[in-house]
Amino acid sequence: MIEKVNLTDKFSQITDFWNPRIAGVLNGQQVKLAKFKGDFIWHTHDNEDEFFLVVKGSFTMCLRDKEVVLNEGDFIIIPKGVEHKPSAAEEVEVLLFEPANTLNTGNQVNELTREHLHTI
Amino acid sequence: MIEKVNLTDKFSQITDFWNPRIAGVLNGQQVKLAKFKGDFIWHTHDNEDEFFLVVKGSFTMCLRDKEVVLNEGDFIIIPKGVEHKPSAAEEVEVLLFEPANTLNTGNQVNELTREHLHTI
Numbered sequence: 001m002i003e004k005v006n007l008t009d010k011f012s013q014i015t016d017f018w019n020p021r022i023a024g025v026l027n028g029q030q031v032k033l034a035k036f037k038g039d040f041i042w043h044t045h046d047n048e049d050e051f052f053l054v055v056k057g058s059f060t061m062c063l064r065d066k067e068v069v070l071n072e073g074d075f076i077i078i079p080k081g082v083e084h085k086p087s088a089a090e091e092v093e094v095l096l097f098e099p100a101n102t103l104n105t106g107n108q109v110n111e112l113t114r115e116h117l118h119t120i
Numbered sequence: 121m122i123e124k125v126n127l128t129d130k131f132s133q134i135t136d137f138w139n140p141r142i143a144g145v146l147n148g149q150q151v152k153l154a155k156f157k158g159d160f161i162w163h164t165h166d167n168e169d170e171f172f173l174v175v176k177g178s179f180t181m182c183l184r185d186k187e188v189v190l191n192e193g194d195f196i197i198i199p200k201g202v203e204h205k206p207s208a209a210e211e212v213e214v215l216l217f218e219p220a221n222t223l224n225t226g227n228q229v230n231e232l233t234r235e236h237l238h239t240i
Contacts, residue, residue: 002183002202007193024197026169027219029149031195049146053215055193063122073127073175077146082122095173097217099147 007055010120011035011093018112020096020104021120032096033120036088043083043106048099050078057092061085127175130240131155131213138232140216140224141240152216153240156208163203163226170198170218177212181205 005023010033014021017037024031036059052061053075061068061076062085070076078084086094105113125143130153134141137157144151156179172181173195181188181196182205190196198204206214225233 002188002196002198004181004188004190004194004196007195024171024195026171026197026199026217027149029147029217031171031197031217051144051146051151061124068122068124070124074124075127075144075151076122076124077144077151078122079146097146097149097151 007033007093007095011055013120017091018104019114020117022117023095023120025100028100029097030100030102032098032117034094034096035091036086036094037091038088040086041105041108041110041112042085043108045078045080045098045102045106047080048102049080050102051097052076052078052086053095055093055095057088057090059086059088059092059094062087127153127213127215131175133240137211138224139234140237142237143215143240145220148220149217150220150222152218152237154214154216155211156206156214157211158208160206161225161228161230161232162205163228165198165200165218165222165226167200168219168222169200170222171216172196172198172206173215173217175213175215177208177210179206179208179212179214182207 020032140152
């Protein structure tokens with residue numbers, strides 16, 4: 001069954017932070033939706049590049065050599081192997097594209113790790 | 121060099137229709153930006169699922185059994201093998217996500233086919 005997905009509708013159902021939901025699957029990749037607020041952790045994905053698109057709000061992608069402020073309508077691709085830490089002063093809505101089963105905390109496993117993502 | 125990409129800025133550089141530009145590459149997939157206006161053609165992608173996100177405006181995705189109207193903030197995934205035809209009464213800005221080298225006209229080749237996409 002082919003149905004459209006509305007981002008505003010889906011984000012209204014998300015009430016927690018750093019907990020990506022799967023909103024679509026294609027070609028072995030997943031479209032994930034997450035709200036960020038506060039500091040995440042420094043981590044690396046050894047095998048996956050990650051795409052972050054700001055749907056609403058803004059956040060800072062901290063890299064070891066600079067910080068990139070992302071506002072609504074901005075996207076950034078973090079290549080595999082590059083250490084990064086998202087940080088959001090205020091709540092922000094983010095769409096991610098990445099290979100299925102990419103772990104949100106990459107090479108780090110702690111209380112922020114989400115191993116079994118829910119579909120939204 | 122990791123840089124952010126602003127969708128509004130990139131779309132302002134696109135002045136033609138049905139001519140996707142490559143705005144990002146990750147995991148063998150491409151992020152493409154295109155403006156649609158008018159009717160495209162019926163076609164199928166035999167091996168690739170396609171993701172369409174409306175950034176600005178609206179268009180109709182015609183399928184053989186129904187039509188889906190997509191407005192700003194809506195996305196749809198067309199699985200491989202499913203015939204489809206995008207149609208836009210007015211100019212619309214669309215972000216696509218699909219495997220690298222996906223041909224815009226799928227199994228059809230005609231004057232709308234764009235074989236060598238430019239990076240934007």
